[in-house]
Amino acid sequence: MNTNKEQSLNTNGEKKKIISIALTHIFNGINQLSDAFPGKAFTIDGRQVGDIVEVIAALE
Secondary structure, three states, rough: OHHHHHHHHHHHHHHHHHHHHHHHHHHHHHHHHHHHOOOOEEEEEEEEHHHHHHHHHHHO
């Protein structure tokens, strides 16, 4: 039978796995955007959203 501490560790382990998978998706997306639009950095910091908006605006 799992104790609350063991259940908490399992939950934290699952959350860490989710974070890892999500970051992989984010960085794959950054690479795809950078390849498609070489003039933009699409950095993981706050500039990423601005770069995406600029690209969409330019396409419109």
